[in-house]
Amino acid sequence: xxxxxxxxxxxxxxxxxxxxxxxxxxxxxxxxxxxxxxxxxxxxxxxxxxxxxxxxxxxxxxxxxxxxxxxxxxxxxxxxxxxxxxxxxxxxxxxxxxxxxxxxxxxxxxxxxxxxxxxxxxxxxxxxxxxxxxxxxxxxxxxxxxxxxxxxxxxxxxxxxxxxxxxxxxxxxxxxxxxxxxxxxx
Numbered sequence: 484x485x486x487x488x489x490x491x492x493x494x495x496x497x498x499x500x501x502x503x504x505x506x507x508x509x510x511x512x513x514x515x516x517x518x519x520x521x522x523x524x525x526x527x528x529x530x531x532x533x534x535x536x537x538x539x540x541x542x543x544x545x546x547x548x549x550x551x552x553x554x555x556x557x558x559x560x561x562x563x564x565x566x567x568x569x570x571x572x573x574x575x576x577x578x579x580x581x582x583x584x585x586x587x588x589x590x591x592x593x594x595x596x597x598x599x600x601x602x603x604x605x606x607x608x609x610x611x612x613x614x615x616x617x618x619x620x621x622x623x624x625x626x627x628x629x630x631x632x633x634x635x636x637x638x639x640x641x642x643x644x645x646x647x648x649x650x651x652x653x654x655x656x657x658x659x660x661x662x663x664x665x666x667x668x669x
Contacts, residue, residue: 492518495530529560530558531558534553538637549587552576556572577639584652601621
């Protein structure tokens with residue numbers, strides 16, 4: 484008996500929900516966000532699902548990540564045996580919002596990056612220009628504009644100009660965060 488595409492998807496969903504499946508990163512919500520399905524024989528369907536994992540393994544919490552790969556994962560559902568097999572994974576695209584990525588890195592910049600002496604100096608500064616000079620000194624002293632190889636480890640192929648594009652944005656976001664922290668201290 485051949486199933487309809489709708490029935491095949493329902494079976495696929497039930498298999499994923501049951502956990503009787505090897506890919507523990509695949510959840511039903513991923514299926515319902517969008518899939519394509521093709522019947523390849525009376526009892527076999529190919530199901531492709533787009534996933535958007537963060538390039539550096541960070542959680543995305545159901546929203547667009549600052550840096551993500553669009554991955555098309557393809558599975559084969561055998562409706563006779565009610566088994567799913569992995570077929571292929573293809574990286575379709577890489578997207579990086581450099582400012583958002585840098586903001587993730589410096590979201591709590593003064594709470595974990597500045598030492599006590601630097602925090603005290605920051606709150607004692609009188610003008611925005613003084614804060615800007617102070618922030619620029621910190622960038623140079625701590626090489627903020629040099630992306631860390633340990634922080635940006637990925638199994639995906641990054642654009643060749645990744646570090647070149649990220650460096651000035653790291654500096655800009657760091658300086659913005661220092662100014663923001665100073666403004667909140669006033």
